[in-house]
Amino acid sequence: xxxxxxxxxxxxxxxxxxxxxxxxxxxxxxxxxxxxxxxxxxxxxxxxxxxxxxxxxxxxxxxxxxxxxxxxxxxxxxxxxxxxxxxxxxxxxxxxxxxxxxxxxxxxxxxxxxxxxxxxxxxxxxxxxxxxxxxxxxxxxxxxxxxxxxxxxxxxxxxxxxxxxxxxxxxxxxxxxxxxxxxxxxxxxxxxxxxxxxxxxxxxxxxxxxxxxxxxxxxxxxxxxxxxxxxxxxxxxxxxxxxxxxxxxxxxxxxxxx
Amino acid sequence: xxxxxxxxxxxxxxxxxxxxxxxxxxxxxxxxxxxxxxxxxxxxxxxxxxxxxxxxxxxxxxxxxxxxxxxxxxxxxxxxxxxxxxxxxxxxxxxxxxxxxxxxxxxxxxxxxxxxxxxxxxxxxxxxxxxxxxxxxxxxxxxxxxxxxxxxxxxxxxxxxxxxxxxxxxxxxxxxxxxxxxxxxxxxxxxxxxxxxxxxxxxxxxxxxxxxxxxxxxxxxxxxxxxxxxxxxxxxxxxxxxxxxxxxxxxxxxxxxxxxxxxxxxxxxxxxxxxxxxxxxxxxxxxxxxxxxxxxxxxxxxxxxxx
Ligand SMILES: Nc1ncnc2c1ncn2[C@@H]1O[C@H](COP(=O)(O)OP(=O)(O)OP(=O)(O)O)[C@@H](O)[C@H]1O
Ligand SMILES: [Mg+2]
Numbered sequence: 001x002x003x004x005x006x007x008x009x010x011x012x013x014x015x016x017x018x019x020x021x022x023x024x025x026x027x028x029x030x031x032x033x034x035x036x037x038x039x040x041x042x043x044x045x046x047x048x049x050x051x052x053x054x055x056x057x058x059x060x061x062x063x064x065x066x067x068x069x070x071x072x073x074x075x076x077x078x079x080x081x082x083x084x085x086x087x088x089x090x091x092x093x094x095x096x097x098x099x100x101x102x103x104x105x106x107x108x109x110x111x112x113x114x115x116x117x118x119x120x121x122x123x124x125x126x127x128x129x130x131x132x133x134x135x136x137x138x139x140x141x142x143x144x145x146x147x148x149x150x151x152x153x154x155x156x157x158x159x160x161x162x163x164x165x166x167x168x169x170x171x172x173x174x175x176x177x178x179x180x181x182x183x184x185x186x187x188x189x190x191x192x193x194x195x196x197x198x199x200x201x202x203x204x205x206x207x208x209x210x211x212x213x214x215x216x217x218x219x220x221x222x223x224x225x226x227x228x229x230x231x232x233x234x235x236x237x238x239x240x241x242x243x244x245x246x247x248x249x250x251x252x253x254x255x256x257x258x
Numbered sequence: 259x260x261x262x263x264x265x266x267x268x269x270x271x272x273x274x275x276x277x278x279x280x281x282x283x284x285x286x287x288x289x290x291x292x293x294x295x296x297x298x299x300x301x302x303x304x305x306x307x308x309x310x311x312x313x314x315x316x317x318x319x320x321x322x323x324x325x326x327x328x329x330x331x332x333x334x335x336x337x338x339x340x341x342x343x344x345x346x347x348x349x350x351x352x353x354x355x356x357x358x359x360x361x362x363x364x365x366x367x368x369x370x371x372x373x374x375x376x377x378x379x380x381x382x383x384x385x386x387x388x389x390x391x392x393x394x395x396x397x398x399x400x401x402x403x404x405x406x407x408x409x410x411x412x413x414x415x416x417x418x419x420x421x422x423x424x425x426x427x428x429x430x431x432x433x434x435x436x437x438x439x440x441x442x443x444x445x446x447x448x449x450x451x452x453x454x455x456x457x458x459x460x461x462x463x464x465x466x467x468x469x470x471x472x473x474x475x476x477x478x479x480x481x482x483x484x485x486x487x488x489x490x491x492x493x494x495x496x497x498x499x500x501x502x503x504x505x506x507x508x509x510x511x512x513x514x515x516x517x518x519x520x521x522x523x524x525x526x527x528x529x530x531x532x533x534x535x536x537x538x539x540x541x542x543x544x545x546x547x548x549x550x551x552x553x554x555x556x557x558x559x560x561x562x563x564x565x
Contacts, residue, residue, distance in 0.1 A: 051454060077456035089451035091444045093511075102440040106456035112465070115436035116429060118264060122436075129437045169456050 002065070004029045004205050005050065005081075005173055010059035012049060019045040021229040022059070027173065032199050032206045034220035034237070036213075038250050041226040043209045044086055047175050050207075051083050052076045064172065078106060082171035084162040086178050086209075090150040096161055097146040100133045103168035133168070139201075140164050140194070156187045160194070167198065173205045174198070180212045192218050213251070217241065225250065263432055270424035278417035289416065293484050295524045296419025297477050300426045302504040302520040303513060304473030307430050309502065310511035311439075312466040313446030315381040318368065319474050319501045321388030324493035325364045326357030326475025328401050331410045331482040333357075350413045354422075354479040361475025362468045364391075369467035373460055388495055395490040406489035413483035422480065426473050431513055433469070442466060443511070507548060 003026035010023045020042040027033050035043050048054045050061060052073040061068045063079055071079065091099050108129070114122045137143045140160050145153060150161060159179055166174055176195070180188045192215050199206050210216045216223060217237040224234040227249040233240050240246055281289055301319060308316045333353040364387075372383045396404045433439040444452040445459045452459055482488050504523050508516030526544065530537040 053450065072458075073450070073453035074456050074458045077454055083454050085451065085454075089448045089454075091447040091451065093447050094440065094443055098440050098443075101437050102444040102452070102457065103455040105437045105441065108437070111438055112433065115433050115438050118261075118432060126437060165455060 003027060003062075004031075004064060005207075006062045007046075007050070008060045008062075010046075010049060010056045010061060012045060012054055013057045018229050020049065020056075020226075023226075023229075023231055025224055025231070025234075027205050027207060029172070030199070030203060030205055032195070032208065032219055032221050034216040034223040035207060035209045035226065036211070036216055036223060036240075036250065037226035040228075041250075042229040043226055044177055045229075046226070047083060047177055047207075047209065050076075050175065051081055077169050077171075080170070080172035081175070082166035082169045082173070083175035084159070084166055084177055084179060086181070088158050088162055090158060090162060090165070092149070092151040094150055095147050096137065096142055096150055096153065097133055099150050099161060099165050100136055100168045101129060103165045104129055104132055106169050136164050136168055156183055159183070159191075163194070163198070167202060171204055173207065175207045175209075177209045178211060179208070180210055180215050188212060188215055191215065195219055263428060263435075267424055267428040270427075271421045274417045274420035274424065277420075278415045281416050290484070291525070291528055292416060293414055293419045293480075295521050296416070296423045297414075297480050297484065298501075298504065298520040298524045299423040299517055300419075300473055300477040300480070301501045302508065302516045303423075303426050303430050304470045304477070305501050306505045306508070306511065306513065306516045307434070307442070308466045308470040309505050310508075310516065311430075311434050311442045311446060312463055314373070314463055314466065315377055316384045316467070316470070317381050317495065317498045317502065318384030318388040319470070320493040320495065320497035321384075321391040322361040322364060322471040322474035323478035323481065323497070324388075324391050324395060324490070325471075325478065326354075326361040327478030327482040327488055327493070328357075328395060328407065329360045329475070330354050330357035330479030331407055331488055332401060334411060334413065334483065335407075335409065346413070350418070350483065353483075354418075354476050357479040358472045358475040361478065362472035364475075365468045365471025366464065368471075369464045373463040373467065385495055385498070388493070388498055392490045392493055395493075401488075404490065406487055407482075408487045410482050410486045410488065412486055414480045419480055419484070422476055426476075427513060427517065429469070429473075434513075446511070503545060507545070507552075 005027040007023050007025040010020060011018065012020045023046065035046065037043055045054065049056055052068060052071055055069070063076070063081060066079070068076060091102060094102065108125065114125070134143060134146070137146055140163070142157065142161060142164065145157065150158065153161060163176070163179065180191055183191060195206060195208065196219055198204070208216065208220060220237055222235065223237050223240045225232050225240060225246050232245045232249060233243045241251065301323065305316065305319045308314050330353040333356055334350070337349055368384065368387050372380060375383060395401060401407045434442055441452070441457045441462050444455065444457050445462045449459045504519045505516055507523065508519030527537060527541050530540050533540055
């Protein structure tokens with residue numbers, strides 16, 4: 001099976017600090033992979049490398065058989081990589097509806113002239129956008145909040161809206177950076193169900209960074225562990241949980257026992 | 259929404275034409291001030307696209323205005339006196355359009371290399387651009403250099419000023435409210451999230467710059483054929499600041515508020531005329547007071563559309 005995303009010996013240095021070191025990672029189509037590790041291990045940095053925010057110091061990233069080296073973040077989004085952010089980054093002054101609308105436009109041909117002329121094609125296009133956006137919002141239970149400002153949403157809804165916005169770009173790969181952070185236990189259970197649902201309904205691959213082991217171990221088919229930028233283990237949740245290096249570096253004894 | 263916008267445009271232009279037709283009956287002073295208001299609306303609404311909606315900080319609007327003003331005036335002067343009538347209007351339109359286009363080219367030339375700069379740096383570069391334009395004009399003999407360009411025929415009427423103000427409001431409003439245009443605000447709110455959502459920030463910023471510069475150029479052409487005399491000092495950086503103040507006071511990104519601010523800030527100095535030499539001091543104090551009292555903008559309405 002050809003991997004959808006392939007990282008080969010990817011390294012990035014910030015001055016003297018090697019944030020990610022010779023990372024090899026492959027994600028197949030439709031796979032749900034977890035990426036865990038202690039604070040500062042380089043998980044978010046790995047996301048930033050995959051999404052084109054940073055360029056690797058060395059190594060290669062291929063997505064869908066294409067090297068991502070020369071592509072900018074917005075071009076990678078067009079190729080099918082979408083993400084959420086550890087510290088939520090919504091378009092704060094836009095409404096819930098418009099947050100998704102801004103992302104839906106990616107695959108639409110319209111531009112300035114259409115927007116100014118406002119002919120029949122434009123109106124139909126806009127109606128179509130509204131339909132798509134509402135459909136997504138309804139799936140995630142945000143339909144009723146459509147006209148609220150994104151910044152006024154409760155925290156859990158903001159996280160969900162970020163996921164909806166990412167899905168609106170119709171990705172092949174979705175990167176979730178600590179989606180459960182700040183959620184209460186009920187919300188976490190809900191989120192777990194949601195991620196599985198997304199993966200099935202939209203037929204996409206998911207790479208999940210998360211500190212909550214119950215979420216990670218519950219849904220990931222495979223888990224990779226980073227420590228100081230180095231991948232120290234990879235395998236099924238079971239095998240990772242029992243890995244001595246992982247227990248020492250990150251999980252600690254109590255999780256291993258559970 | 260779509261048809262409403264077009265209806266607004268047609269109505270506004272017809273209204274401008276109608277009132278303009280009767281303008282001989284008006285007091286010339288009031289007429290002049292009214293045209294100033296129209297021109298300032300164009301300037302403020304177009305700068306609002308750059309500074310308000312897209313979140314850039316341009317201090318170069320007077321520079322773009324100068325490019326458009328001098329271009330349009332030079333074209334009119336080169337054509338010489340023509341018989342009044344429809345053809346005059348046509349040539350005036352051509353002159354304005356040429357001014358707008360040249361200003362847009364200037365916007366592109368400034369925008370592409372500078373838009374990777376942020377905040378204060380961009381402000382400084384655009385400010386520098388405006389000053390360079392002014393210095394160039396000051397040394398260009400063919401447009402009168404420092405002594406200015408005089409003898410420009412009077413062409414700007416209420417119709418032109420307010421018709422084009424309506425066009426500006428329509429263009430900026432339609433752009434920003436469309437799905438495509440939500441990208442301007444997305445870039446303003448969070449550039450990293452915008453690019454992660456497939457929006458090309460540079461493209462949007464340059465587009466905002468070019469469109470903003472185009473309308474500043476148009477306003478410059480109207481200004482030239484209204485004041486009938488151009489001097490490089492008309493376009494110094496205080497002029498840019500005046501426009502920026504209108505945008506800030508109008509509430510950054512709120513078209514309704516920015517229009518009102520343009521009206522109020524054009525009329526205010528006129529109302530203060532009786533105070534003669536204290537006029538500009540009072541004007542400045544009022545602005546400072548307003549900024550302190552209402553940092554979010556003068557007016558609570560004309561709020562950025564959320565749907
Ligand atoms: N732009 C940058 N410049 C310098 N150092 C950076 C930069 N980005 C990340 N780092 C450093 O790289 C290391 C990895 O950071 P990263 O944010 O990827 O960790 P993380 O695994 O996501 O941690 P957390 O679980 O706390 O989110 C940290 O030491 C961080 O300080
Ligand atoms: Mg992180």
